[in-house]
Amino acid sequence: MRKFLIRLAIALLPILLMGAFNLFRDRAHIVRSETFIAGVLDSMNNGKQVAGLNDYNERALARQIAHQYATQPDVLILGSSRSAELTAWMCGGKDALNLSVSGAAWQDHVGLYTVAGQSGKLGRVNKLYLCADPWLLNPNNGEVRWQTLNDEVARAAHNWQIKGYRTEHSERQWMAKVREMFNPLYAWENLTQAPVPYFSTADTVSTHKLVFANGTIRQQKEKDVRGLEETRQRAREFASRKDLFHLAGFKKLDSSGLMAVEFLAKEMQAAGAEVHLLLIPFHPLVRARMQTDRRYENVQLSEETFRRMATAYGWQIHGSYDPVKAGMTEADFFDGMHLKRSVLTRLLKP
Amino acid sequence: MLFNSIEFLIFFPLFFLFYWGICNRNLTTRNLLIVVSSMIFYGWWDWRFLSLLLFTALNDFFIGLAMENSASDRRRKNLLTYSLLVNLGVLGFFKYYNFFIDSFRLAMASIGVDLHLSTLQIVLPVGISFYTFQSLSYTLDVYKRDLKATGNVIHFLAFVSFFPQLVAGPIERATHLLPQFSRLYAFDFEKARDGLRRILWGLFKKVVVADTCAGLVDRIFSAGGQLEGSILLLGAVFFAFQIYGDFSGYSDIAIGTAKLFGFDLMRNFHFPYFSRNMAEFWQRWHISLSTWFRDYLYIPLGGSRNGRAKHIRNVLIIFTVSGFWHGANWTFIVWGLFNGLMFLPLIFKTNKGIPTPVAGYESWLPSFKELLQIGITFTVTCLAWVFFRANNMTEALQYLGNFVKGIASNPIAQARSIEIGLTDIVRLFFLIGIVVLFEWWNRRRDFGFDIARLALPVRWSLYMTATLAVLYFFNINTGRTFIYFQF
Numbered sequence: 001m002r003k004f005l006i007r008l009a010i011a012l013l014p015i016l017l018m019g020a021f022n023l024f025r026d027r028a029h030i031v032r033s034e035t036f037i038a039g040v041l042d043s044m045n046n047g048k049q050v051a052g053l054n055d056y057n058e059r060a061l062a063r064q065i066a067h068q069y070a071t072q073p074d075v076l077i078l079g080s081s082r083s084a085e086l087t088a089w090m091c092g093g094k095d096a097l098n099l100s101v102s103g104a105a106w107q108d109h110v111g112l113y114t115v116a117g118q119s120g121k122l123g124r125v126n127k128l129y130l131c132a133d134p135w136l137l138n139p140n141n142g143e144v145r146w147q148t149l150n151d152e153v154a155r156a157a158h159n160w161q162i163k164g165y166r167t168e169h170s171e172r173q174w175m176a177k178v179r180e181m182f183n184p185l186y187a188w189e190n191l192t193q194a195p196v197p198y199f200s201t202a203d204t205v206s207t208h209k210l211v212f213a214n215g216t217i218r219q220q221k222e223k224d225v226r227g228l229e230e231t232r233q234r235a236r237e238f239a240s241r242k243d244l245f246h247l248a249g250f251k252k253l254d255s256s257g258l259m260a261v262e263f264l265a266k267e268m269q270a271a272g273a274e275v276h277l278l279l280i281p282f283h284p285l286v287r288a289r290m291q292t293d294r295r296y297e298n299v300q301l302s303e304e305t306f307r308r309m310a311t312a313y314g315w316q317i318h319g320s321y322d323p324v325k326a327g328m329t330e331a332d333f334f335d336g337m338h339l340k341r342s343v344l345t346r347l348l349k350p
Numbered sequence: 351m352l353f354n355s356i357e358f359l360i361f362f363p364l365f366f367l368f369y370w371g372i373c374n375r376n377l378t379t380r381n382l383l384i385v386v387s388s389m390i391f392y393g394w395w396d397w398r399f400l401s402l403l404l405f406t407a408l409n410d411f412f413i414g415l416a417m418e419n420s421a422s423d424r425r426r427k428n429l430l431t432y433s434l435l436v437n438l439g440v441l442g443f444f445k446y447y448n449f450f451i452d453s454f455r456l457a458m459a460s461i462g463v464d465l466h467l468s469t470l471q472i473v474l475p476v477g478i479s480f481y482t483f484q485s486l487s488y489t490l491d492v493y494k495r496d497l498k499a500t501g502n503v504i505h506f507l508a509f510v511s512f513f514p515q516l517v518a519g520p521i522e523r524a525t526h527l528l529p530q531f532s533r534l535y536a537f538d539f540e541k542a543r544d545g546l547r548r549i550l551w552g553l554f555k556k557v558v559v560a561d562t563c564a565g566l567v568d569r570i571f572s573a574g575g576q577l578e579g580s581i582l583l584l585g586a587v588f589f590a591f592q593i594y595g596d597f598s599g600y601s602d603i604a605i606g607t608a609k610l611f612g613f614d615l616m617r618n619f620h621f622p623y624f625s626r627n628m629a630e631f632w633q634r635w636h637i638s639l640s641t642w643f644r645d646y647l648y649i650p651l652g653g654s655r656n657g658r659a660k661h662i663r664n665v666l667i668i669f670t671v672s673g674f675w676h677g678a679n680w681t682f683i684v685w686g687l688f689n690g691l692m693f694l695p696l697i698f699k700t701n702k703g704i705p706t707p708v709a710g711y712e713s714w715l716p717s718f719k720e721l722l723q724i725g726i727t728f729t730v731t732c733l734a735w736v737f738f739r740a741n742n743m744t745e746a747l748q749y750l751g752n753f754v755k756g757i758a759s760n761p762i763a764q765a766r767s768i769e770i771g772l773t774d775i776v777r778l779f780f781l782i783g784i785v786v787l788f789e790w791w792n793r794r795r796d797f798g799f800d801i802a803r804l805a806l807p808v809r810w811s812l813y814m815t816a817t818l819a820v821l822y823f824f825n826i827n828t829g830r831t832f833i834y835f836q837f
Contacts, residue, residue: 001370001537008546011813015821175356183825184818248769249569295769 015182022181025190028055030180037061041068043200044213051208052198058101059108059148065215066099066115072124073097073214076268078112079131080104082280084217085341090348091129091276097121098215103143103246106136106257110156111149113264118152128268130261131278133246134302134321137257140249147176160263162256223334224341231333235283238336244289245337250298253305262309275315277306280347281323286336290321319347351394353553353603361391362607369611370537381508381531388511392476399475402440407510409436410485411503414492418499426493433489441482444474449678477517479675483642485510488524490646497525505531514607518600520618520638527615535612544802545609547813551788551799552602554816558823559781560595563588566770566778571739573768574749578756581764582749584775586732589739591782594623597636602797621793623731623786624709624716626723628693631731639675643668654697661697666690676738681746685737692730708793 029036037060043050045068075093077086079100088096099112109130116122135141146153156162180186203210210218238245265275282290290296303321310317319326323333332343339347351357365387373383393400413433417426442450451468458465488509491497500506509528515521570577570585601618608615618638625631632640651664666687673686709724710716716724733750740746756764762772789798799816801809 001539004537004539004542007543011810011817014814015817178356179825182821184822185825242771243769 018184018187019181022183022186022190025195027190027193027195028186029057030177030186033057033060037064040198040211041065043198044211046200047213048200048202049204049206049210049212049218050198051201051203051206051210053209053211054198055195057145057148059111059145061211062099062101062112062215063115063149065213066097066112066121067119069097069119069121069214071095073121074124075127075129076113076116076122076125076273077129077131077215078104078109078264079129079278080133081217082133082338083129083131083278085219085344086129086348087216088214090345091127092348093127096214096216098212098217100131100215100217101145103135103145104131104133105141105143105146105246106254106260107143107146107153108149109136110260110264111146111152114152114156115149122268122271125268125271125273127274127276128265129276129278130265131280132261132302132306133280134250134299135246136261137253137302137305138247138250138298139252139254139257141246142248143246156264157256157260160259162259162263219334219338219341223338226334226340228331231283231335232285232330235285235330235333235336238283239286239289244286244296247290247296247299250296253298253301258305258309261306262313265315266313269313269315275310275313276348277310277315277317278347279303279306279317279319279321279326280337280339281319281326281328282321283333283336284323284330287321287323318349351391353556353600353607357394361387366610374534377532377534378504380534381504384508384513384531385504385511388508388513388516391513392511392516395476402444402475402478403481403511404507406437406440406482406485407507408503409433410489410510411500411506413489414499414506415501417489417492430489430493433486437482437486437489441478444478446678480519480521481510481516483521483639483675484524487521487642487646488528491524497528500528500532502532512608512613514604514613515615518597518604519636520601520604520616521642522615522638523642527613530613538612541612542610545606547799547801548602548606548609548797550606550813550816550820551797552599552604552606553820554599554799555595555602555785556599557820558595559785560592560599562778562781562823562826563592563595566774567592567739569768569770571745571749574740574745574752577764577768578752579759579761579764580753580757581759581761582753583732584761584765585749586736586739588778589735590623590728590732591785593735593738594619595785617796621708621789621798623728624724624790624793625727626709626720627696627727628689628730629696631727632689632693639672643672647671658697662694665693665697669693680743681737681740684743684746685734688734688737692734710790710793 023031026032033056036056040050040053040056040061041064044065073088073093073095075088075091075096077083077091077096077098077100079086079098081100081102084098084100084102086096086098086100088094097116099116101108101112135143201208201210205218205221207220207222209220212218242248265277269275281287290299299321307317309315323329326347328339328343328347332339334340351361365383368383368387369380373380389400389403392403410433413429417429420426420429455465488497488506492499505528508531509522509524512522512527567585567589570581570588574582574585598619605615605617616638618636620634620637622631622634625634648664648668651667652660653664654661669686669690670683671686673682673684673689676682676685706712709720736749737743737746740749762775765771765775785798792798792800799812801812804812
C-alpha cells in the first residue's frame with residue numbers, strides 16, 4: 001500500500017503543482033474573483049475610474065456594481081459590449097446604471113435585472129435600454145458566462161415560468177473553478193502571459209479601457225479615432241471567421257429568450273418605465289456575410305421579431321442590424337460589430 | 351454521479367480511504383461500506399430511485415432463498431417465473447410502457463380503429479437495464495443450481511449495487527462476482543497499478559475521443575436530412591468511435607476501479623473493431639450482455655441444435671431482443687435485427703474464416719485478407735450504428751438514403767456547410783488514430799494501455815501525456831454523460 005501511495009503521489013505531483021501554479025498566478029482571477037472585485041470596487045468608490053481591467057468575471061463585477069451603486073438611477077441599461085459605452089446623457093437621463101456585459105445572453109439580461117431589483121436600484125428607473133442582440137434568440141449561442149448569475153436567472157425563470165429552461169444543467173461554479181485550475185491550457189497562459197495590473201484614475205478618456213462606477217465602459221481613445229482601413233481589416237477578419245460571434249447553429253429562434261425579453265420589458269413598462277430596444281448595427285462587411293450565408297438568415301428574423309414585439313407593446317426601437325437602415329457607414333465602427341462612442345447618440349435619436 | 355465529474359473525484363479518494371484504512375478488516379463492515387457508498391453514488395442522480403434498486407435486489411434475494419429451501423421443482427419454477435415477472439415487469443413499465451402504448455395505438459389506427467390511450471410521464475431510472483439483468487442472473491443461476499443462494503443480505507446488496515459497474519455494466523454474473531464479496535482482500539500493488547492504468551485509458555477514450563467525436567456526430571446527425579454522401583459515412587464512423595470510446599471507456603474505468611479494491615470484473619470489450627466478421631465482433635463487443643443473452647436465452651431456446659431453421663430463428667431472436675434491451679424504439683430493434691441478418695451468412699459457412707484468436711496474431715500488421723475482412727466488418731457495423739444513433743426510423747432511412755444519393759459529393763464542402771472544418775476532421779482522426787494504434791499494439795493483451803513492459807521513463811511519459819490530454823479535453827468537452835446511462 002505504501003509503495004502504491006508513494007508512486008501515486010509522484011504521479012499526481014506534477015498535476016498538483018500545475019494546480020498550485022494556476023492557483024498562485026490565476027491571471028484571470030478565477031479563484032480569487034471576490035477579492036479582486038472588492039479591490040476594483042474600492043478603487044471606484046473614490047470617485048475614480050478603473051483602468052487596465054482584463055480577463056475578469058464581468059458578471060460578478062456587474063453584480064457588485066449594482067449592489068454598491070450609491071444613487072438611484074433613472075436609466076437602466078442591459079446589454080452587451082455593444083451597449084457598454086452608453087451613458088445617462090446619451091439616453092436622455094440624469095443617472096444611468098449600465099449593466100452591459102460582453103456577449104450578453106438573455107440570461108445575463110434577466111440575471112442582472114434581478115440583481116438590480118434585489119439591490120433596490122429599480123425604484124426610480126423611468127427608462128430601460130435593452131440591447132437586443134441577435135444571439136439573444138440563438139439557442140446555440142454557446143454563451144455560458146451567465147452561469148455566474150445562475151441563482152438570479154433561475155429565480156426569474158421560475159417567476160415568469162419560462163418553459164424549456166433548466167438550471168440543473170448549469171455546472172456549479174466552484175466545480176468549474178476547480179476544473180480550470182487543472183487545465184493545462186490555463187497553466188500555459190499563466191506561464192506565458194503576465195497579468196495586467198489594474199489601477200484607478202481620474203481620467204475620463206485614456207489609452208486604457210476605463211470602467212466607471214455606474215458600469216459604463218469607455219473604450220481606449222484610439223478606438224474613437226480608428227481609421228477606415230484598420231477598421232475594415234478588423235471587420236474583414238471578423239466576418240471571415242468560420243462562425244460569426246455567437247451565431248453558429250442559429251437554426252431557430254429561442255422561445256425562452258423571447259419570453260425572457262418580453263417579460264422583463266413588460267414588467268419594467270408596468271412599473272412606469274419607457275422601454276427602448278436597441279438594434280445595434282453590424283459593420284457592412286459583417287452584414288454582407290449575414291445576408292449571403294444562409295446559416296444566418298435567422299438574424300433578420302430576430303430583428304423582425306423584436307420589431308413586432310416593440311410595436312405590439314408600444315416600445316421604442318432604435319437602429320437596425322443593417323447599417324444602412326440604421327444610417328451608419330463604415331467610418332462609424334471601430335471593428336466588426338462595435339460602433340464608435342461618438343455615433344451612439346445618433347443611434348439613440350428617436 | 352459520473353466518473354468524469356468533480357463529485358466522483360472527491361467521492362473516490364474518500365471511499366478508498368475508508369475501504370483500505372478502516373473497513374477492510376471485517377467482511378460485513380466492508381460490504382456495508384460498499385452498499386452505503388453505492389447508494390450515495392446512485393442516489394446522487396436521483397435518490398427516489400434507490401427504492402426501486404432496493405426493491406429489485408431484495409425481491410431477488412428472498413426469491414433466491416426460497417428457491418434454495420425448496421425441494422420441489424415446480425415451486426422453484428414458479429419462484430423463477432415470479433422473479434422474471436417482477437424484474438421484467440419493472441423494466442417493462444419504466445422503459446417500455448409508452449412504447450407499447452404508442453405502437454399499439456398506431457397499429458390499431460392502421461386498421462381504422464382510433465384508440466385514445468394516454469402515455470405516462472415516466473422518468474427512466476439510470477442503469478435499470480443493467481442492474482435488473484444482473485440481479486436476474488442471480489435467480490436464474492440459483493434456479494439452474496449453478497449457484498448456492500446467499501443468506502447474507504449485505505453481500506447480496508453489495509453484489510447488485512457495486513458502484514463501479516452499477517449504472518453501465520459490465521453486467522456481472524452472480525456466479526462470478528457474488529463469491530468475491532465473501533472474501534477480504536489484501537492490497538495488491540500490481541493489481542492496483544493495473545487498475546489505475548485502466549482507469550486512465552478509460553478516461554482517455556471517454557473524455558478525449560468519445561466526447562470530441564460527440565460534437566461532430568451531433569452536428570452531422572442533426573443535419574442528416576440536408577447532407578448527402580460521404581460526410582454521412584464520416585458521421586457514422588465518428589459515431590462508431592464515439593460509442594466505443596464512451597462505452598468501453600466506462601467499462602475500463604469500472605474494471606480499473608474494482609481492481610483497486612481487489613475485485614475482478616469481467617472483460618466487456620476486446621478490441622471489437624479489429625473483428626474479421628460479425629460473429630467475432632459480437633464476441634468482442636459488450637461481452638457481458640452478449641454472453642448474458644447467450645446463456646439465458648439463446649441456449650435455453652436450443653441454440654444451434656435442432657436444425658438450421660431453428661438456429662436461424664434463435665439467432666434472430668437474440669439479436670432482436672438485444673436491440674430492444676437498448677431502448678424502447680424501433681431503431682434499436684432494427685439495429686439488432688440488422689446485426690442478426692449480417693450474422694446469418696456465417697451460419698451457412700463451414701469455414702468461419704478466423705483461424706487465429708486475433709487479427710495479425712503472428713505479425714505486427716494484419717494480412718491483406720484480414721485487413722479486407724476488418725474493413726468489411728467495420729463498414730457493416732457503421733451502417734448498423736446509423737439505426738442506433740438516429741432518433742427514429744424515418745431519420746435513419748433518410749440518412750442512409752442521402753448517403754447513397756450523394757455518394758460522389760465532396761465531404762469537405764458538405765462539412766463546411768454545417769460548420770465543421772477540415773482541421774476538426776483531421777484532429778479527430780488523429781485522436782482516434784492514437785486509440786487505434788495503442789489497441790492494435792496491445793491486441794493480444796487485456797486492454798489497450800497495457801504498457802507495463804515499457805521502460806520506466808517511457809511509461810511515465812505516457813502516463814503524463816495521457817493525463818494532461820484528459821485534463822485538457824475535460825475542460826473543452828464538459829459534462830457529457832455516458833451514452834449507456836440511458837439504457
